[in-house]
Amino acid sequence: xxxxxxxxxxxxxxxxxxxxxxxxxxxxxxxxxxxxxxxxxxxxxxxxxxxxxxxxxxxxxxxxxxxxxxxxxxxxxxxxxxxxxxxxxxxxxxxxxxxxxxxxxxxxxxxxxxxx
Numbered sequence: 001x002x003x004x005x006x007x008x009x010x011x012x013x014x015x016x017x018x019x020x021x022x023x024x025x026x027x028x029x030x031x032x033x034x035x036x037x038x039x040x041x042x043x044x045x046x047x048x049x050x051x052x053x054x055x056x057x058x059x060x061x062x063x064x065x066x067x068x069x070x071x072x073x074x075x076x077x078x079x080x081x082x083x084x085x086x087x088x089x090x091x092x093x094x095x096x097x098x099x100x101x102x103x104x105x106x107x108x109x110x111x112x113x114x115x116x
Contacts, residue, residue, distance in 0.1 A: 011040040013049075021046055022053045 013021065021039055024030045025046060032050075036043045070078070 013039060013041065013045075018049050018052075021049050025050060 017039065021035050021041075024038075025032055025035050030038060032043055032046045036046045039046075
């Protein structure tokens with residue numbers, strides 16, 4: 001960026017500073033242009049901060065359940081239950097395959113040796 005005829009060094013905002021920019025702009029304390037000047041960044045940076053905050057909030061809302069946040073134990077329990085369901089379905093499929101395989105053996109039919 002060039003300001004007053006001199007090249008201005010690029011400013012990197014910390015996550016806390018980005019949060020402050022977001023709050024100032026969303027609470028209408030400052031316009032996007034005023035916030036950019038105050039924090040020494042380009043207006044596009046302020047716009048990008050607002051978009052990132054919106055995207056992150058929407059993703060958090062989409063993945064959360066109403067009510068209290070689950071405890072780490074609850075998250076682990078839900079993962080274990082999902083794994084248990086997956087393994088139960090796999091076991092059922094294997095049991096059906098084994099049953100079909102044993103039925104072929106009893107009938108004398110084999111997929112490898114066609115009957116003559």
